[in-house]
Amino acid sequence: MFRTLFLMALVSTIVVVTQGRGHHKSEYGRHMTAQNVTYDGKSLFINGRRLPYWLREVPDIIFRSDNEPYKIVQMMKDEKLFAPQGGPIILAQIENEYNHIQLAYEEKGVSYVQWAANMAVALNVGVPWVMCKQRDAPDPVINACNGRHCGDTFSGPNKPYKPAIWTENWTAQYRVHGDPPSQRSAEDIAFSIARFFSKGGNLVNYYMVRAILGGDPNVEKLNEFHEIRTFEKLGTNLCAAFITNNHTTDAATINFRGTNYFLPPHSISVLPDCKTLVYNTQSIVSQHNSRNYERSPIANNFQWEMFNEAIPTTKKMDVYQNIPAELYSLLKDTTDYAWYTTSFELAPEDLPIKPGVLPILRIMSLGHTMVAFVNGDLVGTAHGTHEEKSFDFQRPVQLRVGTNYISILAGTVGLPVQDLLFSSFDSGAYMEHRYAGPKSISIIALNTGTRDITTNMWGHRVGLRGEGMKVFSDEGSLKAKWKPLSPVPRPLSWYRTRFVTPEGTGPVAIRMTGMGKGMMWINGKNIGRHWMNFLSPLGKPTQSEFHIPRSFLNPQDNLLVIFEEEPLAPVQVEILNVNRDTICSFIAENDPPNVNSWVSRRGNFHPIVPYIGPQASLMCAPGKKIMTVEFASFGNPSGYCGEYILGTCNAVATKQIVEQECLGKETCSVALNRVMFNQNGADPCPEILVKTLAIQVRCS
Known part of the structure; x- marks a missing residue:
């Protein structure tokens, strides 16, 4: 198992006056014991704490510059977290995408990059250091790529002896208030990763994917859209090939070493022995699922109370x-x-x-x-x-x-x-x-x-009066004078109610329909801001449902407190159970078998399953079984998990076959075998040359 933990060590965390083992104290009186370092894509967290606000007020500080108050002094080495010390960290990062803003700091930007690199390397942590999007990363620091398509956008390491590393594969753009949903398909992610490795890439982060490909590939450009990249080791039978169809709309059949390979649009086929097709990036045969929100039948008997923030004048x-x-x-x-x-x-x-x-x-x-x-x-x-x-x-x-x-x-x-x-x-x-x-x-x-x-x-x-009283906690809520909901809501109102812990053990959420902007607390713990009246271009809130960690809930009775800025009341708010019990498979006859159908022996791939061909594989969550087949069609169905629809062609026996194979089971597989689905040997729609199987089942 390839395990990676990246230490995103931005040169930015603590102003240190005294140093000890994993312990820092600043002249501002704050202490941090460096036990857990994580990175959320933008900020460094130590022990769950973001880069502290008080750094902003250190005299003469300039963030991310050659500026003494800003530099970090003590790293995680004392905590023995690096691989040579027996820890999980195999790669460390210093700074992040600094190249984009470096010019703003003029000569201090240049010296800062050099200082950051020298400081990091001098720590002798025993693992390689990288800088993301830093073209001039000083030796031996490795310049790495961030983005969606580093196989095409990354110019490569700035020295031939450095590996090609992709540290951030952006699966989607994070959503901000006012944004519509952001989505990137699994097929596009798979294509970009395969493209990066086909060009000699060594590691892609966020998926912990690595490739060990010896030497430079032999590139055969067939035309503007099609190419074959082959890696071979002289004197052995080791060979791997990436066949690329870069056309966005047209499929292609490409001949490679005497065999024709069908490639859907915008896809790459992987032949790990230069013969056997084990994966195509556009043919994702893995299981899909659909998130379901279901109103809890026991948690929504709310009895709301309220109190209003006083509007201050100039007094006091x-x-x-x-x-x-x-x-x-x-x-x-x-x-x-x-x-x-x-x-x-x-x-x-x-x-x-x-x-x-x-x-x-x-x-x-x-x-x-x-x-x-x-x-x-x-x-x-x-x-x-x-x-x-x-x-x-x-x-x-x-x-x-x-x-x-x-x-x-x-x-x-x-x-x-x-x-x-x-x-x-x-x-x-x-x-x-x-x-x-x-x-x-x-x-x-x-x-x-x-x-x-x-x-x-x-x-x-x-702050607000309610914040000072901590009315969102059981103890603090007793300090406020609560009253029944007003028929005419007022702005800046606090609302409280109690609710029964939802049934089951699965995820829980709250849906804030009808509210405007404010915050939510469960048993005194803040679960975030809601901003329902900031609509996206689609006319809907950016986020309507908010996760309630089960660990925040009491065994039975819970306190829910909402602060609302707008003159709105929580009459449509509801507690939801969340599940992914709707699972699906959508595969075509020309899809390759599951990649786990093969095993490599001495450079050649051999099947380890009796049926070599595409098949729908479905698996419920632990403790659940397939109880209902909600949709099944062999022909030309369309749609997505949770919203499949029949096409003009459908083998009527499909649902019966799927029910026979899957009902009552935790997991099942249905081979995409045309003979099995055709009734009495008759093809219901011979004019459709490549048929598709869509299955949607419900676990319970």
Whole structure:
């Protein structure tokens, strides 16, 4: 078993003053015992903690630059996690895609790369070091590829003695609020991996796939779309071939060493002995499944209660200053929310006289979100986007003669990250200089003109009252004065209920239908933000269901607390059981057998199963059996797992055959044998030369 753990050692974690075995202490009083290092694609975590916020406030710090306060000093070597020490780490990474932003730092960027490489190598951890997307990675650090199609986009190692490594194979783009679903097919992933290895690649990460191919391939370009890459070891019978059809729509039959091989569009066939077709990237014969959400019959007897956040005025605020404070610095990553309040006086002659004309409240914000109130009444909400955090809020408001109060609840949805797939405010160089929060506030269309109240003296308070009381916990919820749901929901409301632990042992989720934006807690544990009213271009929320870890649930009774920014009530919220009990297979007659049908002996591949041909293999989760055949068709069915439909051709005996082979079993296989499916030896549709078998069953 090829086991890999990548240490994504960004040069970025801890400001160290004293050092000890796996222990760090900064002058800011924080301690970290380095026992568990993980990487989520963007940030380094030590013991489950992201790169800490307080690094942002270290004097003179410049992230990802040749800058003393930013450099890491102690690594994981003391914890004996590297392979030569008996640990699981076989490859270590220093920095990540720095090449994209290096020019912004001028000469300090160049020296930083050299320093990072030298520092890493000098640690003598005993495993190779890589830099992703760093063309000038200094020796002996290996420059590696990140992306979707490194077989075509990677120019290769910058020295001939370095291996070709693909450290991030992007299975899909992560979704941000406002995004539609992002999906990348298994076939495209398989094609890109095979393409990379056919060009001499050595390792692809995220799948822990490796290839050991001796020497450079012999490349035979047949035409613009078709090529054959062959690896052979002189003096032996060892041979491997990759046959490529790079045409996106047309299939092809390619002759290789006297044998014809059929290749679907945009596919690669793998012949590990240059004779036997064991895999084609477009012919995925593995089992598929469909995620099902089912309302729990016992967990949804909710009895909701609520209490409202008070809208503050300028009185009893925590911090006062002439202009609104920058939001990140105010929050210090302790909460999403902070209040900004101010007041101003209006005389009768300031207000418009003409009926139907109202003053306009204008707030220019650097992001990310905002809920605005005037004299305690909701004026509106606004937010930026992932690509453009800033936004301009303008709403008509009812003002009065005398004192008027403006209260703004500003919010963030996280700290800046480097994101090279989006050219956004929170991407790239100098991330420590990103800002958020209200920047400029004014009242437009007064009789006396526009009044700028940006420098009007502002009160600030970090966090919500409910957060301070910890009303999301059993103990804290007793401190609030809860009341029954109001027939007219109010903004900034907390909702609580109790629910019975859902039946079974499978995954659990909560569906937030009918809600706007806020947060959710289960038994005092935060399960994330919901943002149902930020719709994707498809007109749907980016995410509607949210995972509830079973470990968060009590044996029977549970507390659910929701904070909601919008004037909405949780009357459509529901607890769901989640399963993947719908399993499917979709194979064609010209698909190769399962790759596990073969074994290699002395460079030649031999079958180890009685039937060599495509077959549908289905397997339920442990403890479950196939109870229902929901769909079965041999002919030309179409669709996807959970949504198959009959075509114009169907062998009517198909479902009966599948039921006979599979019902009551944990696992079953159905050979794609035309003779078996044809009734009385008659082909129901001989005009369809290559037929397909689609099966969908339900486990229970």
